[in-house]
Amino acid sequence: MSEPDDIADGQDHSLDPRVIPMQRVAGGIFAAIQSVALLVALIVALLAGDDLDGWVRGLLPVAWLLLVVLSGLVAYRWPVLHYRHTSYRVDEVGIEIRTGVYWRVVINVPRSRVQHIDVSNGPIDRRYGLGTLVLYTAGTDHAKVELAGLEHGRALRIREHLLPSGADDAV
Amino acid sequence: MPSERRLHPATLLFDLAQHIKRFAVPAVLVMVGASRSSGGPNGAFGRVPDGWEMWLLVLLVPAIVATVARYISFRLRYDDHELVIRSGLIFRNERHVPYSRIQNIDAIQNLFHRLLHVVEVRVETGGGKEEEARFSVLSQEAFEDLRAHVFRMRAPLAAAAAHDKPAAPLEPSGETLVHLPLPELLLCGLLENKGMVVIGAAYGVAWETGVLDGFWEGLFGGTETIGRGFFRAIAGVLFEGQPLPLGRIALGLAAGIGLLLFVRIVSMVWAFVRLYDFRLTRIGDDLRTVYGLFTRVTTTVPIRRVQTVIVASGPLHRWLGRSTVRVETAGGVSQQKNASSVREWLAPLIRNEQLPGLLQQVVPGFDLAALDWQRLHPRAFARALKPNAIVAGVITLVAAFAIGWGAVGVLVLTLAWAIVSARQYVAHLGWAESDEVVVMRSGWLWRKVTLARANKIQSVALHQSPFDRRAAMARVRVDTAGARELSHRIDVPYLDITVARGLHARLAAQAANTAFKW
Numbered sequence: 001m002s003e004p005d006d007i008a009d010g011q012d013h014s015l016d017p018r019v020i021p022m023q024r025v026a027g028g029i030f031a032a033i034q035s036v037a038l039l040v041a042l043i044v045a046l047l048a049g050d051d052l053d054g055w056v057r058g059l060l061p062v063a064w065l066l067l068v069v070l071s072g073l074v075a076y077r078w079p080v081l082h083y084r085h086t087s088y089r090v091d092e093v094g095i096e097i098r099t100g101v102y103w104r105v106v107i108n109v110p111r112s113r114v115q116h117i118d119v120s121n122g123p124i125d126r127r128y129g130l131g132t133l134v135l136y137t138a139g140t141d142h143a144k145v146e147l148a149g150l151e152h153g154r155a156l157r158i159r160e161h162l163l164p165s166g167a168d169d170a171v
Numbered sequence: 172m173p174s175e176r177r178l179h180p181a182t183l184l185f186d187l188a189q190h191i192k193r194f195a196v197p198a199v200l201v202m203v204g205a206s207r208s209s210g211g212p213n214g215a216f217g218r219v220p221d222g223w224e225m226w227l228l229v230l231l232v233p234a235i236v237a238t239v240a241r242y243i244s245f246r247l248r249y250d251d252h253e254l255v256i257r258s259g260l261i262f263r264n265e266r267h268v269p270y271s272r273i274q275n276i277d278a279i280q281n282l283f284h285r286l287l288h289v290v291e292v293r294v295e296t297g298g299g300k301e302e303e304a305r306f307s308v309l310s311q312e313a314f315e316d317l318r319a320h321v322f323r324m325r326a327p328l329a330a331a332a333a334h335d336k337p338a339a340p341l342e343p344s345g346e347t348l349v350h351l352p353l354p355e356l357l358l359c360g361l362l363e364n365k366g367m368v369v370i371g372a373a374y375g376v377a378w379e380t381g382v383l384d385g386f387w388e389g390l391f392g393g394t395e396t397i398g399r400g401f402f403r404a405i406a407g408v409l410f411e412g413q414p415l416p417l418g419r420i421a422l423g424l425a426a427g428i429g430l431l432l433f434v435r436i437v438s439m440v441w442a443f444v445r446l447y448d449f450r451l452t453r454i455g456d457d458l459r460t461v462y463g464l465f466t467r468v469t470t471t472v473p474i475r476r477v478q479t480v481i482v483a484s485g486p487l488h489r490w491l492g493r494s495t496v497r498v499e500t501a502g503g504v505s506q507q508k509n510a511s512s513v514r515e516w517l518a519p520l521i522r523n524e525q526l527p528g529l530l531q532q533v534v535p536g537f538d539l540a541a542l543d544w545q546r547l548h549p550r551a552f553a554r555a556l557k558p559n560a561i562v563a564g565v566i567t568l569v570a571a572f573a574i575g576w577g578a579v580g581v582l583v584l585t586l587a588w589a590i591v592s593a594r595q596y597v598a599h600l601g602w603a604e605s606d607e608v609v610v611m612r613s614g615w616l617w618r619k620v621t622l623a624r625a626n627k628i629q630s631v632a633l634h635q636s637p638f639d640r641r642a643a644m645a646r647v648r649v650d651t652a653g654a655r656e657l658s659h660r661i662d663v664p665y666l667d668i669t670v671a672r673g674l675h676a677r678l679a680a681q682a683a684n685t686a687f688k689w
Contacts, residue, residue: 093683104640107632108679112686138501139629139650141660 007154007161010091012098019149020079022128027075035068088147090158095135097147109145113137117159121152131155135162175246175257179310181287182242186307188283190234247306249320254294256304268303270321272296274476274500278314278469285467290314294321295500318471322457345454348529349518351446359520360442361435362487363495369437446519453532458498460516476500478627478653479661480517480533482526482620489618492523498533501653534608534624542603542610548644551597551665559589602663602674607685609649609678611661619659623651625678626685633675635668645671649678 042064046057081101089096094110118134125131131152135145150158240260248255254268278290289308296303309317351359447464459471477498484494496517521529530537548554563585571578595615603610609628612620634646645668649661666674 094679096679100635102637104635105632106675107630108675108682109630110628110679110683112683113629137629137650138652140652140654141648142630142632142650145630 007157008090012087012089015149016151018128020083023079026124031071031075111162114162119155175248178245179289179308181289182308186238273321275472280467282465345452347452349451351449357439360439365438365441369441478651479623485617493520499653544601544603547665548667554665555593555597559593563589621659625681627651628682631678643668647671647674
């Protein structure tokens with residue numbers, strides 16, 4: 001666990017499995033807020049829209065219910081898909097990150113191009129002991145490359161491994 | 172060398188002039204506006220006594236104080252490895268810029284600067300929206316001194332080459348790579364077509380000041396003859412069988428052609444003023460460009476700071492056997508679009524025969540002609556056609572609502588365009604690799620070739636959309652530093668998935684094996 005060599009093993013790794021419940025909680029909170037906001041909008045619409053046809057008035061709550069169920073389903077299901085399609089590989093020369101369920105991206109960042117690295121974790125991340133690795137390069141489109149859902153300690157060790165070693169002036 | 176330097180005393184003058192200029196335009200507008208719209212006994216300014224304009228000058232007092240304070244407090248020092256700039260009287264600021272981080276040094280000399288033998292200097296490092304240091308103004312000797320310091324410290328190898336250059340200030344004395352004589356200069360203006368920009372600016376000013384009032388009426392006898400009336404007449408011919416207004420069409424055509432010619436001529440004047448005596452020289456390991464008729468601009472870009480090289484040519488360029496060459500550096504992705512876009516020019520116009528030589532200077536051992544261009548996937552045309560066909564369909568639908576059955580004609584035209592442009596797009600898109608360079612070309616009428624060296628690649632990405640996956644294709648993108656918002660990137664679509672994987676892996680390995688130097 002402590003030696004940094006086990007990070008740069010050149011193997012494809014999945015994220016920490018705890019990312020699934022973590023994202024479900026985050027997605028659930030988002031879906032709940034969205035549902036409440038839509039509910040308020042629905043009530044306002046029903047109260048204010050006296051001139052609406054009867055069938056429209058009947059349909060609106062059904063539409064709301066459908067949306068709530070749908071966003072709940074997405075919040076429950078999406079983290080699994082995301083987990084399945086995200087992997088990373090760290091080796092001596094850099095890191096390769098694969099993401100995207102439908103639109104897939106494989107991005108390679110050489111170690112020598114990394115400018116600086118953040119490891120951040122929010123309140124939900126911390127509950128599950130997870131962290132997000134954020135790589136910064138001098139590039140334009142991919143100046144910032146994120147990898148969320150790593151075990152926090154592991155994210156720190158990847159950072160240690162990728163950070164440019166002093167003498168080699170990468171900047 | 173811990174001795175501190177100040178700016179040239181003329182700084183006071185130029186700073187003040189800057190303030191007055193900024194202040195003068197609104198002031199003049201206020202005065203003109205006051206006299207045109209609200210002056211007179213009934214206007215808003217009517218009750219203000221005459222000569223109130225003079226009181227506006229009071230507003231200049233803070234500017235004068237700020238100018239003097241800036242001059243007094245500004246200090247420049249050359250340390251062993253960095254440039255130290257101290258400024259501020261009340262809020263002190265000390266900025267350290269390591270020589271090794273400096274991307275390029277630009278110097279600008281307008282007519283007044285030239286009279287007083289001073290220059291305005293900008294120092295840029297990678298990243299950031301603005302230049303890291305601006306010295307406005309330094310004496311020419313101080314500028315030479317600055318350049319010598321920065322460049323000697325930064326590139327010890329280049330020092331030997333840089334040392335034997337004589338002390339003639341601002342007159343580059345290296346090997347001249349590109350020089351634009353007068354005919355080429357005018358040709359460049361003709362091809363660049365900057366005329367619209369100039370005319371737009373001039374029109375704006377003229378409109379503001381009211382010079383143009385009555386101009387259009389005088390020229391065309393009221394807006395109804397041309398413009399709406401003119402197009403209404405054309406529509407009448409098309410749909411109602413009215414007689415063809417030949418005179419009007421001729422007038423419209425003549426006006427259009429005249430405008431086009433005029434725009435080109437203005438563009439030539441622009442090129443003459445802006446790029447006069449354009450000269451690209453190589454001094455040691457630096458590329459230096461000097462140009463300008465009134466305002467002389469000197470830019471210095473170290474060759475190893477060049478991120479990407481872009482060779483572009485339009486239809487007219489190719490007909491005349493010319494191209495333009497630009498480079499992108501990581502420094503100063505600046506807000507001032509004009510300044511930066513001109514700075515990147517290696518050659519606003521170059522004969523195609525000379526192109527390989529120039530590229531060799533920037534990327535040693537690179538031969539554009541010897542590249543083994545790779546094509547896209549055989550089915551790329553079918554893929555490229557789809558988005559075009561969708562656009563054609565949408566246009567047809569809109570047209571169908573507007574003109575009914577005439578939309579069939581629109582459909583034929585847009586579909587023909589969709590097919591031709593997709594075919595040409597695929598035919599002209601290509602990529603190539605050599606030992607340390609990756610190159611991409613694209614464009615049918617306006618062609619661009621972009622090359623990036625492996626040691627400038629920041630990251631390599633392989634993208635696969637759902638459509639890509641269905642067709643077993645992928646897109647490879649190379650990210651470099653300093654690319655502008657709309658600049659041409661290395662971004663190859665419609666590759667066979669195995670080809671794309673191979674390219675992706677090779678580029679990533681190449682990038683990883685070379686140390687990135689800014």
